[in-house]
Amino acid sequence: DLNRAGIENLEFLDPETAIKNIVAEIRSECDIIIVLCDFPARLARQLGVKITGIDVIISSRDLFPKTQLNRSGSAYVLGVSRKGTRITTLDLVLTADDSLTCWFHSKLLDDDVKGHPTIDRIVKAYKDSRRSAAFDTLSSE
Numbered sequence: 001d002l003n004r005a006g007i008e009n010l011e012f013l014d015p016e017t018a019i020k021n022i023v024a025e026i027r028s029e030c031d032i033i034i035v036l037c038d039f040p041a042r043l044a045r046q047l048g049v050k051i052t053g054i055d056v057i058i059s060s061r062d063l064f065p066k067t068q069l070n071r072s073g074s075a076y077v078l079g080v081s082r083k084g085t086r087i088t089t090l091d092l093v094l095t096a097d098d099s100l101t102c103w104f105h106s107k108l109l110d111d112d113v114k115g116h117p118t119i120d121r122i123v124k125a126y127k128d129s130r131r132s133a134a135f136d137t138l139s140s141e
Contacts, residue, residue: 023053048072
């Protein structure tokens with residue numbers, strides 16, 4: 001997906017290896033580790049099971065916001081959007097030593113925040129980059 005985003009000359013590790021390494025490195029210094037990602041739901045849940053030490057995994061790919069948080073392994077796995085169509089803010093509240101509650105506030109980009117200058121600029125830049133990528137693909141064929 002990084003190629004789709006137009007990021008070039010970037011070196012990156014396998015996500016599972018990279019996350020496992022960084023969690024091991026920082027766990028002793030953190031109260032809570034939250035992984036922000038754009039992974040499919042299946043992969044986000046697998047990370048929670050495979051990598052101990054992650055408290056929360058928040059994905060923007062295909063997990064809908066919900067207040068009932070489910071665990072996958074040691075991590076709570078939740079989503080903030082589906083296909084990048086929402087702007088979501090969330091409040092995570094530690095209600096007990098082993099319990100987390102979440103409140104979501106989300107707005108659909110196309111409906112609820114239409115006309116907001118910052119959102120319009122972000123959406124336009126994204127659409128322009130998609131058109132440009134599609135044009136580049138056609139031009140190279």
